[in-house]
Amino acid sequence: MTIDTVELAAKTPDQPQPWDELGLKEDEYQRIRDILGRRPTNAELAMYSVMWSEHCSYKSSKVHLRQFGEKAPESDALLVGIGQNAGVVDIGHGYAVTFKIESHNHPSYVEPYQGAATGVGGIVRDILAMGARPVAVMDSLRFGPLDADDTHRVLPGVVAGVGGYGNCLGLPNIGGEVVFDPSYAANPLVNALCVGVMKHEDIHLANATGVGNKVVLFGARTGGDGIGGASILASESFDDTKPSKRPAVQVGDPFMEKVLIECCLELFEAKVVEAIQDLGAAGISCATSELASNGDGGMHVQLEKVLLRDPSLTPGEIMMSESQERMMGIVTPENLDAFLAITAKWDVETAVIGEVTGTGRLIIDWHGETIADVDPRTVAHDGPVYERPFARPSWQDSLQADGPESLPRPSSGDELRGTLLRLLASPNLTSKAWITDQYDRYVLGNTVLAQPEDAGVLRIDESTGLGVAIATDGNGRYAKLDPYTGAQLSLAEAYRNVATTGARPLAVTDGLNFGSPEDPAVMWQFAEAIRGLADGCQALGTPVTGGNVSLYNQTGDAAILPTAIVGLLGVLDDVGRRTPQGFRESGQVIYLLGETRDEFGGSEWAWAEHGHLGGRPPSVDLAAERELAEILVNASRDGLIDAAHDLSDGGLAIALAESVLRYGVGARVWVPDGLDPFVFLFSESQARAIVAVPRSEEVRFTDMCSARRFSHQRIGVVDDGGVLDLQGQFSVPVDELRTAHGSTLPSAFEA
Amino acid sequence: MARVVVDVMLKPEILDPQGKAVQGAFSRLGFDGVASVRQGKRFEIELDGEATPEAVAEIERAAATLLANPVIEDFTVHVEAGV
Numbered sequence: 001m002t003i004d005t006v007e008l009a010a011k012t013p014d015q016p017q018p019w020d021e022l023g024l025k026e027d028e029y030q031r032i033r034d035i036l037g038r039r040p041t042n043a044e045l046a047m048y049s050v051m052w053s054e055h056c057s058y059k060s061s062k063v064h065l066r067q068f069g070e071k072a073p074e075s076d077a078l079l080v081g082i083g084q085n086a087g088v089v090d091i092g093h094g095y096a097v098t099f100k101i102e103s104h105n106h107p108s109y110v111e112p113y114q115g116a117a118t119g120v121g122g123i124v125r126d127i128l129a130m131g132a133r134p135v136a137v138m139d140s141l142r143f144g145p146l147d148a149d150d151t152h153r154v155l156p157g158v159v160a161g162v163g164g165y166g167n168c169l170g171l172p173n174i175g176g177e178v179v180f181d182p183s184y185a186a187n188p189l190v191n192a193l194c195v196g197v198m199k200h201e202d203i204h205l206a207n208a209t210g211v212g213n214k215v216v217l218f219g220a221r222t223g224g225d226g227i228g229g230a231s232i233l234a235s236e237s238f239d240d241t242k243p244s245k246r247p248a249v250q251v252g253d254p255f256m257e258k259v260l261i262e263c264c265l266e267l268f269e270a271k272v273v274e275a276i277q278d279l280g281a282a283g284i285s286c287a288t289s290e291l292a293s294n295g296d297g298g299m300h301v302q303l304e305k306v307l308l309r310d311p312s313l314t315p316g317e318i319m320m321s322e323s324q325e326r327m328m329g330i331v332t333p334e335n336l337d338a339f340l341a342i343t344a345k346w347d348v349e350t351a352v353i354g355e356v357t358g359t360g361r362l363i364i365d366w367h368g369e370t371i372a373d374v375d376p377r378t379v380a381h382d383g384p385v386y387e388r389p390f391a392r393p394s395w396q397d398s399l400q401a402d403g404p405e406s407l408p409r410p411s412s413g414d415e416l417r418g419t420l421l422r423l424l425a426s427p428n429l430t431s432k433a434w435i436t437d438q439y440d441r442y443v444l445g446n447t448v449l450a451q452p453e454d455a456g457v458l459r460i461d462e463s464t465g466l467g468v469a470i471a472t473d474g475n476g477r478y479a480k481l482d483p484y485t486g487a488q489l490s491l492a493e494a495y496r497n498v499a500t501t502g503a504r505p506l507a508v509t510d511g512l513n514f515g516s517p518e519d520p521a522v523m524w525q526f527a528e529a530i531r532g533l534a535d536g537c538q539a540l541g542t543p544v545t546g547g548n549v550s551l552y553n554q555t556g557d558a559a560i561l562p563t564a565i566v567g568l569l570g571v572l573d574d575v576g577r578r579t580p581q582g583f584r585e586s587g588q589v590i591y592l593l594g595e596t597r598d599e600f601g602g603s604e605w606a607w608a609e610h611g612h613l614g615g616r617p618p619s620v621d622l623a624a625e626r627e628l629a630e631i632l633v634n635a636s637r638d639g640l641i642d643a644a645h646d647l648s649d650g651g652l653a654i655a656l657a658e659s660v661l662r663y664g665v666g667a668r669v670w671v672p673d674g675l676d677p678f679v680f681l682f683s684e685s686q687a688r689a690i691v692a693v694p695r696s697e698e699v700r701f702t703d704m705c706s707a708r709r710f711s712h713q714r715i716g717v718v719d720d721g722g723v724l725d726l727q728g729q730f731s732v733p734v735d736e737l738r739t740a741h742g743s744t745l746p747s748a749f750e751a
Numbered sequence: 752m753a754r755v756v757v758d759v760m761l762k763p764e765i766l767d768p769q770g771k772a773v774q775g776a777f778s779r780l781g782f783d784g785v786a787s788v789r790q791g792k793r794f795e796i797e798l799d800g801e802a803t804p805e806a807v808a809e810i811e812r813a814a815a816t817l818l819a820n821p822v823i824e825d826f827t828v829h830v831e832a833g834v
Contacts, residue, residue, distance in 0.1 A: 110822060111820070111822045111823060114823065220766070223764060223765075223766055224763075224764030225764065225765065225766060249765070249822055249823050250766075251761075251765050251766040251767075251768070251823065252766075253766060253768035253771070255768070255772075256768070309766065310763070310764060323766065324766070
């Protein structure tokens with residue numbers, strides 16, 4: 001094997017190179033040559049190609065993502081913002097929480113189990129690198145139609161992978177969503193979120209500073225996993241004619257990761273490590289260039305010191321390998337022995353592979369010969385930036401004009417009853433217990449609320465009861481009808497879900513999943529969604545702390561629904577005061593908070609009953625969302641309500657059914673004067689919730705709503721009759737509701 | 752009656768956590784001189800009739816779709832003599 005060195009590259013400028021196969025465009029390749037003043041070596045080409053891929057460089061999205069910084073609301077809570085491994089938020093009492101969502105979409109389509117498992121593993125390492133102990137995960141999943149064959153290949157594997165990896169790590173999975181839509185066939189979305197906790201003084205940033213400090217690679221050995229996965233997977237849609245482009249899949253080892261978590265936390269605790277960076281997409285290329293360019297700017301690496309699982313790997317492959325469960329640390333020479341003693345204690349293989357320099361160059365040697373000599377900034381930060389053309393698609397007007405007004409609506413009591421039961425059984429509204437029951441929700445003993453509650457709630461501090469609530473939401477149908485509004489609706493729903501538990505919303509992480517940025521229509525959806533999200537976060541006072549962009553989610557010309565998944569984190573001063581979803585006490589009064597309008601565009605009813613998607617999504621009123629959140633948070637703090645459930649997909653009827661199903665009680669509900677029963681039951685108007693109020697608190701509660709001029713209607717009473725009774729319309733025994741709600745997934749997957 | 756054997760192994764470049772765990776146990780229990788362990792699966796399939804080329808082809812199809820995950824695993828099919 002001849003090794004392509006810098007010296008050789010200077011002498012052989014005309015040697016053809018596989019830049020095309022590596023996913024680079026001709027002008028990008030030329031730019032690399034201009035930066036280096038010569039042709040790149042194979043190792044350099046590997047580095048640039050993975051780091052300049054869409055996945056790592058955000059080259060199509062960067063110009064739009066800037067808005068999250070420019071429009072960031074003032075927030076005292078934000079300790080670390082966008083740009084690091086994950087954002088960090090102050091939750092009080094000296095505690096800081098870090099959280100982030102990341103996609104692993106394409107790998108989960110190729111190999112569902114391992115793709116989803118390594119998606120969880122990757123985001124957990126991001127959280128770990130900040131110095132935090134990972135305490136919970138969530139996952140936000142999208143699949144093709146429930147009855148499609150491929151969904152039966154992909155879904156069970158993804159669910160088993162999420163559960164397998166998270167359960168083995170001993171992390172509770174406290175929530176997420178599962179959505180089915182034809183646009184996700186062959187483009188499933190697997191977005192994993194992790195949350196971690198630390199004290200303020202334990203926050204670590206991934207910077208390689210201190211000339212002479214050692215660069216240490218530790219964890220699993222480097223093998224041929226996912227070589228080129230970062231660039232090839234995320235840059236082109238699958239094409240059956242080019243099977244060779246399908247890269248080797250990464251396989252994760254959660255037990256290795258568990259050891260790595262404890263090892264890293266002990267290294268931080270012992271103060272023997274300056275910085276830790278996880279190795280994810282683009283492996284060593286990414287870790288070295290990012291650490292160096294965020295620090296003193298120089299690094300000298302002897303690549304042959306990397307411990308290999310497969311000794312036949314070439315230097316370029318070692319640079320690109322995406323083997324899992326690896327970390328890179330920066331260690332002072334004085335601390336090196338103590339560092340190695342800790343990794344040895346945990347049986348974690350460790351190799352010193354280089355040191356930090358002040359040269360401003362990232363130099364990589366292979367057995368004494370220089371195979372890469374680059375300015376790390378040009379690799380990690382100065383990648384291409386595209387101002388992709390975007391244009392409102394021509395079909396947008398006709399889509400919006402095709403509203404749900406002409407769809408036949410149920411009117412009689414029997415028809416409304418049938419509609420409720422069919423919607424409860426529909427794929428998007430059915431109970432997801434078959435999925436979430438495969439995840440451990442209570443391990444570690446701090447889970448206060450988990451699926452099917454509106455948000456996951458975790459206790460952080462045992463002595464004070466301080467805790468956090470997190471919800472993920474993303475409605476692609478709303479966003480298809482209007483991406484700006486749709487993204488805000490996703491934000492509003494996550495915000496409402498968090499507030500429903502009694503938590504004060506603080507900060508956002510976003511998982512942006514779209515089609516090809518080379519399609520101006522998709523790029524328009526993307527630009528509009530970001531604009532909507534940035535404006536929305538500004539209005540709600542919840543800054544975006546970080547997240548992930550996944551593009552090229554499409555098959556042929558058909559893109560997925562524009563899917564902006566919002567993960568929102570809130571804080572509870574005492575989790576003992578959290579508000580659960582289910583009705584429990586007979587005699588408590590049910591109030592509907594917020595205004596109900598005739599809004600069915602993009603609704604679950606229009607989709608599930610008529611296969612219709614058109615018109616305008618429900619209108620957004622962020623001021624009302626804020627007001628509603630304050631009511632819910634104050635009512636929880638002051639003990640005015642015993643249950644609360646936000647109204648979203650499927651409207652009031654679904655929320656009522658879920659609230660009585662939680663503890664198997666019953667309820668009597670009446671339609672307020674002047675409201676059409678169908679609109680009352682199924683409209684998806686926003687900024688609404690239902691609450692159960694003890695009679696002793698009813699006056700205080702209604703006084704609070706009146707003082708805030710927030711619409712509140714007394715719509716029913718909780719009873720223990722085991723029946724959901726819509727007075728004058730219909731009644732359904734809770735058992736019948738449960739059968740309708742709970743049978744869909746088991747009968748689809750337990751064949 | 753004929754017996755067809757399908758051996759399934761993870762592809763060489765794929766991480767094998769089980770093999771790694773076995774390798775760790777080797778050295779813990781004092782079995783020296785082991786450089787690496789990889790673990791696979793073996794299926795012994797008894798046919799109703801003879802191992803005709805058609806019958807073996809059918810087993811190969813089953814191996815590719817049911818017994819192995821060709822994304823991460825390789826398999827070999829052979830007819831065992833003298834059963």
